[in-house]
Amino acid sequence: MGDERARLTAATARFEAATMQPMNPQNPHPGALIVIEGIDGSGSTTQSDMLLRWLLRVDIPAMFTSEPSKGPIGATLRLHLGRRLELGGPQAEALAFAADRMDHVTTEIAPALARGITVVSDRYYLSSLAYQALSCDLGWLREINRFALRPDLTVFLAVPVDVGVARFSSRATRERFEEDRDELARIARMYDAAIARLREDGEPVHVIDGTRTPAEVHGEIVRLAAGILEPRYPSVAMPVDADEPSPAIPTVPTA
């Protein structure tokens, strides 16, 4: 009887220790992880690209990545998003996104950060906490993403749902989640709820107005990024004027 009680007490202590751990491990590496988020059509890909160019221009080693990743689970998710493959229900979908994320962190993100490379990711776990929260419990979604490294900065591009719909409606093909205005409105509400929860836990998530010109939005992202990068790259001069020309994209020389 006494043994049983001791076993239960030890198990409870282990459980408490486990649940008191922070949800996501802090990034222990020299490189910074910066995430750009938003509903479909918010401009996250454009802004990730502009941020990457700025980083390279100010001589910060940087790389771009996105989720779903280019890895094997990400490839499966792309087929699922394009409705060419059906995963068995919302929990399987959420677990696949979480599995893709761990694969992405382990094979691409963490090795780059460890080499001092700043990683810009177009979407990360906040996307799961919004899109998969349409059908799954937020607490469970956080749990299955608990081992993903916590970003040093997440920027959420806030745009009205109609702006998002107008932007993706002009594309040739539509993916899952690019269904209709109501669904996007629900996703936007899920983002608000998830951002509030992450902030309560001290995560650096910034919501910025994504309806301005791309250059204006970029300027604000650069100021936020410079704030977290300056301590990491003290030798780098970081002009935060976004109007400077982007680094040249290699061009084919004309004869």
Ligand code: TYD
């Ligand atoms: P998107 O980022 O718009 O990429 P593309 O421009 O290549 O279409 O598409 C990714 C879609 O996947 C988007 O609708 C959001 C969804 N998604 C999730 O549902 N959960 C996630 O965890 C992630 C990363 C994306």
